[in-house]
Amino acid sequence: MQELILLKLGEVVLKGLNRHTFEDKLLANIRRRMKNYGSFNIYSKQSTIYVEPLQEDCDIDGAYDACQKIFGVVAVVRARPCEKDLEAVIATAKVYLKDTLEAVRSFKVESKRSDKNFPYGSIEISRHVGGALHDAYPHLTVDVHRPEVTVMVEIREKAAYVHGPAVPGAGGLPIGMGGTAVSLLSGGIDSPVASWMVAKRGVQLEMVHFYSPPYTSPQALEKVLELARLLVPWCGRLVVHTVPFTEIQEAIRRDCPEEYFTLIMRRFMMRCADRVAKRVGAKALVTGECLGQVASQTMEAMASTEDAAVLPIFRPVVAMDKEEIVRIARRIGTFETSIQPLEDCCTVFAPRHPRTHPKVEDVRELEAALDIEGLVDRAMAATRYEVIRYGA
Numbered sequence: 556m557q558e559l560i561l562l563k564l565g566e567v568v569l570k571g572l573n574r575h576t577f578e579d580k581l582l583a584n585i586r587r588r589m590k591n592y593g594s595f596n597i598y599s600k601q602s603t604i605y606v607e608p609l610q611e612d613c614d615i616d617g618a619y620d621a622c623q624k625i626f627g628v629v630a631v632v633r634a635r636p637c638e639k640d641l642e643a644v645i646a647t648a649k650v651y652l653k654d655t656l657e658a659v660r661s662f663k664v665e666s667k668r669s670d671k672n673f674p675y676g677s678i679e680i681s682r683h684v685g686g687a688l689h690d691a692y693p694h695l696t697v698d699v700h701r702p703e704v705t706v707m708v709e710i711r712e713k714a715a716y717v718h719g720p721a722v723p724g725a726g727g728l729p730i731g732m733g734g735t736a737v738s739l740l741s742g743g744i745d746s747p748v749a750s751w752m753v754a755k756r757g758v759q760l761e762m763v764h765f766y767s768p769p770y771t772s773p774q775a776l777e778k779v780l781e782l783a784r785l786l787v788p789w790c791g792r793l794v795v796h797t798v799p800f801t802e803i804q805e806a807i808r809r810d811c812p813e814e815y816f817t818l819i820m821r822r823f824m825m826r827c828a829d830r831v832a833k834r835v836g837a838k839a840l841v842t843g844e845c846l847g848q849v850a851s852q853t854m855e856a857m858a859s860t861e862d863a864a865v866l867p868i869f870r871p872v873v874a875m876d877k878e879e880i881v882r883i884a885r886r887i888g889t890f891e892t893s894i895q896p897l898e899d900c901c902t903v904f905a906p907r908h909p910r911t912h913p914k915v916e917d918v919r920e921l922e923a924a925l926d927i928e929g930l931v932d933r934a935m936a937a938t939r940y941e942v943i944r945y946g947a
């Protein structure tokens with residue numbers, strides 16, 4: 556029988572009456588993502604999802620990697636099914652786990668028997684299989700307390716399954732369970748991480764990026780699209796809305812005091828993001844703001860930004876240190892792209908002495924010099940979008 560992938564469900568199982576909705580969402584997400592790797596039979600039983608290849612040429616390695624990026628799954632393991640017969644289990648374990656067992660010095664066997672008709676209890680199964688593996692690999696010692704490797708034998712309804720240790724899944728909740736949010740994606744390190752963290756809570760994201768040609772280059776825009784591409788294996792299909800920001804930035808530079816430039820610009824970002832949210836039915840905004848990181852990220856500056864937004868703003872990295880953010884950026888694979896030195900519209904007209912503790916009333920008064928609605932209307936009319944599909 557062909558090797559398959561078992562996925563263990565996380566919080567999904569705790570959701571009581573919602574459980575079925577959660578499981579259905581997760582199954583749909585998994586089915587959509589597995590399409591790139593061949594034809595699979597995907598179903599759930601007893602808090603485990605089975606991803607069974609239906610053809611010899613399925614890309615099981617690709618599927619295994621992809622499964623580790625699906626939110627709602629806490630553990631992923633490859634397993635070999637075999638006949639529900641003790642000798643078959645032993646023969647399978649010997650061959651299937653050869654490399655694993657040769658690389659360690661201690662092991663134990665754990666068994667689960669959900670098929671109560673199987674003639675042996677779980678302790679007996681473990682003892683038999685453990686004994687046989689010990690005979691086959693005499694360098695091993697059995698260590699029931701702290702084994703280097705635990706061999707798992709599961710006797711389930713359809714078959715017996717043999718596997719080694721599982722790897723951690725992505726955790727969180729299935730994408731789509733938590734509604735939709737608009738995430739402000741720059742080319743930096745923080746906003747891809749913030750996006751990923753909110754997506755992890757089951758939120759479908761729509762990305763918004765502000766760019767200011769000719770002050771920002773086509774390469775800077777391409778970098779942001781690349782970041783979105785890197786997020787897709789986690790977040791699913793993403794739409795990146797690109798908002799031309801040049802006219803707004805030039806108007807602020809012309810008509811507002813320099814020290815308020817960034818504060819006012821960020822209020823325009825919120826207004827545009829709110830408009831995108833309205834178009835797509837999103838219920839919150841996401842940013843990569845972090846307390847105290849730069850002048851525009853003090854409490855007062857955030858209050859001034861928030862004053863211009865209608866929807867709640869989620870800032871998942873607000874209290875994280877840079878190292879903590881970088882650690883996640885590396886893990887999710889966005890770091891190397893984020894650190895490529897390209898300009899962002901934020902840096903283009905950055906004031907020499909930005910206001911760090913502004914009063915909201917002052918900011919409102921100063922921006923009243925601008926045709927706010929007209930500027931936002933024109934930026935939105937010129938907004939384009941790019942769809943980034945899974946596996947594209």
Ligand code: ATP
Nearest residue numbers: 739740741743744745746763764765842843844901
């Ligand atoms: P990042 O590393 O995410 O770029 P940052 O520390 O550089 O963040 P800022 O440049 O002040 O901080 O931006 C704060 C947040 O505002 C970003 O995390 C992002 O959510 C949003 N943002 C900034 N620039 C843009 C942009 N050009 N397009 C979309 N969102 C942006």
Ligand code: MG
Nearest residue numbers: 741743899901
């Ligand atoms: Mg930035």
